[in-house]
Amino acid sequence: xxxxxxxxxxxxxxxxxxxxxxxxxxxxxxxxxxxxxxxxxxxxxxxxxxxxxxxxxxxxxxxxxxxxxxxxxxxxxxxxxxxxxxxxxxxxxxxxxxxxxxxxxxxxxxxxxxxxxxxxxxxxxxxxxxxxxxxxxxxxxxxxxxxxxxxxxxxxxxxxxxxxxxxxxxxxxxxxxxxxxxxxxxxxxxxxxxxxxxxxxxxxxxxxxxxxxxxxxxxxxxxxxxxxxxxxxxxxxxxxxxxxxxxxxxxxxxxxxxxxxxxxxxxxxxxxxxxxxxxxxxxxxxxxxxxxxxxxxxxxxxxxxxxxxxxxxx
Amino acid sequence: xxxxxxxxxxxxxxxxxxxxxxxxxxxxxxxxxxxxxxxxxxxxxxxxxxxxxxxxxxxxxxxxxxxxxxxxxxxxxxxxxxxxxxxxxxxxxxxxxxxxxxxxxxxxxxxxxxxxxxxxxxxxxxxxxxxxxxxxxxxxxxxxxxxxxxxxxxxxxxxxxxxxxxxxxxxxxxxxxxxxxxxxxxxxxxxxxxxxxxxxxxxxxxxxxxxxxxxxxxxxxxxxxxxxxxxxxxxxxxxxxxxxxxxxxxxxxxxxxxxxxxxxxxxxxxxxxxxxxxxxxxxxxxxxxxxxxxxxxxxxxxxxxxxxxxxxxxxxxxxxxxxxxxxxxxxxxxxxxxxxxxxxxxxxxxxxxxxxxxxxxxx
Numbered sequence: 001x002x003x004x005x006x007x008x009x010x011x012x013x014x015x016x017x018x019x020x021x022x023x024x025x026x027x028x029x030x031x032x033x034x035x036x037x038x039x040x041x042x043x044x045x046x047x048x049x050x051x052x053x054x055x056x057x058x059x060x061x062x063x064x065x066x067x068x069x070x071x072x073x074x075x076x077x078x079x080x081x082x083x084x085x086x087x088x089x090x091x092x093x094x095x096x097x098x099x100x101x102x103x104x105x106x107x108x109x110x111x112x113x114x115x116x117x118x119x120x121x122x123x124x125x126x127x128x129x130x131x132x133x134x135x136x137x138x139x140x141x142x143x144x145x146x147x148x149x150x151x152x153x154x155x156x157x158x159x160x161x162x163x164x165x166x167x168x169x170x171x172x173x174x175x176x177x178x179x180x181x182x183x184x185x186x187x188x189x190x191x192x193x194x195x196x197x198x199x200x201x202x203x204x205x206x207x208x209x210x211x212x213x214x215x216x217x218x219x220x221x222x223x224x225x226x227x228x229x230x231x232x233x234x235x236x237x238x239x240x241x242x243x244x245x246x247x248x249x250x251x252x253x254x255x256x257x258x259x260x261x262x263x264x265x266x267x268x269x270x271x272x273x274x275x276x277x278x279x280x281x282x283x284x285x286x287x288x289x290x291x292x293x294x295x296x297x298x299x300x301x302x303x304x305x306x307x308x309x310x311x312x313x314x
Numbered sequence: 315x316x317x318x319x320x321x322x323x324x325x326x327x328x329x330x331x332x333x334x335x336x337x338x339x340x341x342x343x344x345x346x347x348x349x350x351x352x353x354x355x356x357x358x359x360x361x362x363x364x365x366x367x368x369x370x371x372x373x374x375x376x377x378x379x380x381x382x383x384x385x386x387x388x389x390x391x392x393x394x395x396x397x398x399x400x401x402x403x404x405x406x407x408x409x410x411x412x413x414x415x416x417x418x419x420x421x422x423x424x425x426x427x428x429x430x431x432x433x434x435x436x437x438x439x440x441x442x443x444x445x446x447x448x449x450x451x452x453x454x455x456x457x458x459x460x461x462x463x464x465x466x467x468x469x470x471x472x473x474x475x476x477x478x479x480x481x482x483x484x485x486x487x488x489x490x491x492x493x494x495x496x497x498x499x500x501x502x503x504x505x506x507x508x509x510x511x512x513x514x515x516x517x518x519x520x521x522x523x524x525x526x527x528x529x530x531x532x533x534x535x536x537x538x539x540x541x542x543x544x545x546x547x548x549x550x551x552x553x554x555x556x557x558x559x560x561x562x563x564x565x566x567x568x569x570x571x572x573x574x575x576x577x578x579x580x581x582x583x584x585x586x587x588x589x590x591x592x593x594x595x596x597x598x599x600x601x602x603x604x605x606x607x608x609x610x611x612x613x614x615x616x617x618x619x620x621x622x623x624x625x626x627x628x629x630x631x632x633x634x635x636x637x638x639x640x641x642x643x644x645x646x647x648x649x650x651x652x653x654x655x656x657x658x659x660x661x662x663x664x665x666x667x668x669x670x671x672x673x674x675x676x677x
Contacts, residue, residue: 007330009522009621014344015327016515018337027512029330031579034507036619038583041576044618045589046669052597053662060655063641067648260356264363271371282378286371293364297409300360304353 007033051104058088058108062115081116085109103150110141110153114160134164151202158182158206172213173235179210180242187249200255207246207258214239215265219272239269254307256300263296347406348519358412362459365416373420387428394421395451402455415460418451422467441475456520465527466534469496489540490557493532494564497609500528501568504616505575529613529625533632536606539639558605565608569598572612576619593665603654604643606636 007015012033016026036044065072065080072080088109092102114137138160145157158179165174183206190197218239221231243262250258267289274285323345324338373390376382394417401414425447429440445468452464469492476488503525510521570591577590594615601608610632617625640651 007327009518010345010348011323011327013511013515013518014341014348015331015334015336016511016518017344018340019331020335021331023512025331025334026515027508030508030511033330034511034621035576035579036621038580038585041580041619042585042589042669045593046666048597049593049662049666049669053659053666055659056655056662057659059637060652060657060659063648063652063655067652256353256356257359260360263360264367267364267367271367282371282375286368286375289364289368289371293360293368296360296364297357300353300357304357308352 009034050101054088054105055108058084058112062112084112084116088112103148103153106144106148107150107153107156110144110156113137113140131164131168134160134167138164149196151199154198155202155205162209172217173238176210176214176217177238177242179206179213180246182206183210183246184249187253203255204257208261210242211246211258211261211265214242215268218269222269222272222276224276251303256304256307259303260300263292263300267292267296347408354408358408358459361409361412362416365413366419369416369420373424384428384431387424387431391421391425391428394418394424395447397421398451398460399454402457402460411457412459414455414457415463418455418460419463422447422451438475441471445471445475456523458519458523461520461523462527462530465524466531469528469531469535487557489535490561493535493540494557494561496528496532496535497561497564497568500525500532500613501571501616503528504620505571507620526624529628532609532613533628536609536632537635562601562605562608565601565605565612566598569595569608569612569615572616572619589669596661597658600654600658603646603651604636604640606639607633610636 007029012029015021016029021029061084069077088105091097092105097105117133117137138157141157145153161178162175165178166172168174183203186198186203186206218236221235224231243265246258247262249255250262270292271285271289274288275282278284323342324336327336327338327341376386380386398414398418398421401410401417422444426440426444429435429443435443448464448468448471452461452468455461473489473492476492503521507518507521507525511518573591573594577585577587580590581587598608598611598615601611610629614626614629614633617629640646643651
């Protein structure tokens with residue numbers, strides 16, 4: 001309760017600047033409102049000691065066994081891997097563990113699956129950092145990701161999936177299509193299961209690389225100056241479909257940041273097309289960009305004013 | 315939500331300062347300008363990026379058509395830099411601030427082009443002039459994005475400027491010196507926040523922007539790995555190692571100062587010395603093995619103490635990066651690394667149980 005009552009730094013500064021508070025009163029209000037309080041500090045320390053202790057011990061043991069790996073018999077190696085994983089997974093089933101602790105333990109265990117492959121299997125030394133390795137990692141943690149339903153764990157999963165897809169296809173088309181599909185599925189999930197909805201920051205984390213990759217790839221294919229990227233109408237249609245679907249969704253959900261992303265993305269793709277059409281002559285793309293930018297800003301200001309009383313997401 | 319939260323702001327403020335006379339309208343105006351209101355960041359982002367793309371295209375188009383000379387570049391630089399100052403000093407709107415920052419960036423690039431095309435200045439002189447212009451621009455403007463970008467740019471220009479003077483045989487020695495000065499600056503800005511607030515409250519926002527700029531500049535320094543050292547290989551001890559060791563000592567002194575300051579503040583709340591000073595200090599000692607870890611850990615704790623969300627998140631991400639990077643540190647064997655981690659892990663878990671077992675006086 002006390003935390004909710006505190007003034008923000010911005011509020012406190014505004015009050016200090018436009019009131020008759022003396023320097024002593026300002027100093028006292030700063031000490032009361034801004035720095036961390038004793039109980040908050042104690043809670044934080046407990047959390048950091050637990051998480052830090054478990055993580056440091058885990059990684060210390062991984063390093064220790066990696067160092068002595070050659071000298072260990074095969075049965076020991078097998079046992080070591082299982083001991084690590086069980087060491088992180090067994091506490092999840094303890095009745096006193098909080099949900100956050102369980103989520104963190106499974107996230108560290110999921111990370112360890114890959115680390116154990118990499119360190120003990122010495123995948124990184126043999127140059128075998130391939131999609132098979134990622135696919136196996138994903139397959140092994142997929143059930144944990146689904147059961148725990150923890151946003152950072154999902155992000156780890158998507159990160160691995162993107163690396164695997166890029167490794168397999170050797171280009172970003174599959175990566176951004178995957179990310180757009182994830183955004184669509186997340187929105188559907190949030191509608192169907194609002195009690196277990198994914199947070200807005202999670203959506204932005206998935207959506208931003210989707211737009212960046214799709215814009216970069218489409219612009220490169222249009223300009224045609226990359227040997228990795230050849231223009232393809234089907235791919236272009238998929239890009240337009242993804243952006244249009246996301247734009248519609250953003251308007252429906254009143255999300256301003258995705259609209260801003262799309263505005264810039266379409267502007268960059270339009271520039272690429274105009275530069276290609278006018279044979280690298282830049283004056284027309286420059287004027288077109290100025291026009292589109294002005295329209296976009298006014299459109300965004302209009303949306304902001306229209307939405308701002310009814311929605312908190314930016 | 316933001317609007318709903320401030321439905322009755324004046325009454326809420328009065329609860330905290332019942333005897334103070336407030337100019338409520340001006341407080342609200344200040345809040346409207348500085349607050350993170352709905353959608354403002356999305357708009358700032360579009361304006362800033364859009365300005366850069368548009369001006370970049372126009373600049374390139376003019377170059378294609380006319381191949382302009384030095385005079386044109388000077389004209390553009392003067393126009394945009396003066397425009398930034400006028401906009402930032404006269405209009406207090408977040409979108410105009412973003413536009414002004416875009417103009418300043420293009421103006422600075424034009425100035426660099428103009429100075430180089432003159433053929434009268436060498437690299438070092440151009441760097442010096444640009445550094446001076448950026449510092450003046452930041453001091454005059456004092457706006458959010460411009461200050462942060464200006465401080466980061468100043469950090470790197472200062473590094474290249476000093477490095478070109480060949481003070482030392484080792485590459486990047488001067489970088490270490492500049493980083494140490496910036497660490498000093500960051501420490502001062504964190505520790506003096508309360509003093510600035512009580513005595514120079516009109517400079518609070520600017521000092522915050524400076525703090526974030528200095529922190530991001532140092533983040534870029536550590537992430538780009540200019541701090542790497544061979545501390546464990548004593549046989550080839552050189553000036554780079556001495557400087558990195560000095561940087562660690564500097565960070566350690568700041569850590570002691572910060573934790574003692576927190577102890578003095580928190581002892582009224584019955585938190586014992588070992589929790590407030592000894593415990594974070596033991597955590598901090600991990601930084602002996604990697605000055606990168608020391609920096610991010612100290613920054614994380616410093617921002618946590620002063621409840622700065624941006625610093626906490628950036629510090630935490632930097633810390634994760636630093637620990638991962640430590641795995642690839644070739645100056646320590648896996649055995650040494652493992653023993654350090656196991657020892658610290660056992661220590662922290664022990665302290666966790668001790669902390670749980672020990673009841674506080676008010677409990």
